Amino acid sequence: KRGLYLVGTPIGNLEDITLRALRVLKSADVILSEDTRHSGKLLHHYNIRTPLLSYHKFNESQREQQVLRRLKEGEIVVLISDAGTPGISDPGPCAVVAALSASGLDTDEFTFVGFLSKHGPSRRERLTASANEARTQIFYVPPHKFSQFLEESSLLFGDSRRCVMAREMTKIHEEFWRGTLGEAKVRFLNQQLKGEMTLLIEGRTNCLVETPSEDQLEHELGELISR
Ligand code: SAM
DSSP: OOEEEEOOBOSSOTTOOOHHHHHHHHHOSEEEESOHHHHHHHHHHTTOOOOEEEOOTTTHHHHHHHHHHHHHTTOEEEEEOSSBSTTSSSOOSOHHHHHHHHHOSOOSSEEEEESOOSSHHHHHHHHHHHHTOSSEEEEEOOGGGHHHHHHHHHHHHOTTOEEEEEESTTSTTOEEEEEEHHHHHHHHTTOOOOSOEEEEEOOGGGSOOOOOOHHHHHHHHHHHHHO
16 A cells, blocks of 8 residues: 555564565665665665665755655655664554654653553543653553543643544554544544554643643543543
8 A cells, every 4th residue: 555654673683574564665666764774784685675765864854845745646655764663762563652653743752651540539640740741641542431531631631732543553444543632522522432542642842731720620520530
């Protein structure tokens, strides 16, 4: 399928690559790499002859139009880094890293929160702490809890905070939905979503925080918890 692929490559041993990564690298029209000499070794090892184009922080703005044009023309473009996952230093495949890498949110610093406790004060405390953090916040959210999570997080983070919902990554029904928490509520509230979900919320610095008053919070969260 055409489009832009972010492909994780080995951090050392060249055999630590997935079969799908090899297939995508082989079938691509062009591979964007940080250091073409470095990536050339990997491609050579697997006898992959796809053209390499350098793409790094010093030329990415220059390259942008060229890459967008290729994508519009229906090419398969692959982005790799020297080692590991693009946008993130090193880690291999796991849900949190895959979601962050493809999210478009700030990857420099992030907090992996994972699953929240089910009820009560510790859940709220954790979310409140997250709402005040400048780093990208990453949660694992069971599908049947997604509506509740959206209501709680939009209250504490504010409706205007950007978020990304990564669902069923690498599977048939993969979906990356991007918008604000307010828009996510309009789109997803009270829907029975299926599958595995990772939700990312941008850190606090990039937006205005609409902190609700304590009374308002007590009231609205009280209602949610009692449901
Ligand atoms: N340690 C593993 C990892 O990070 O890939 C599994 C994490 S945890 C036990 C399972 C949770 O990870 C799911 O409830 C979901 O939130 C997230 N997850 C796992 N696979 C996913 C996928 N394909 N797409 C989106 N989220 C996924």
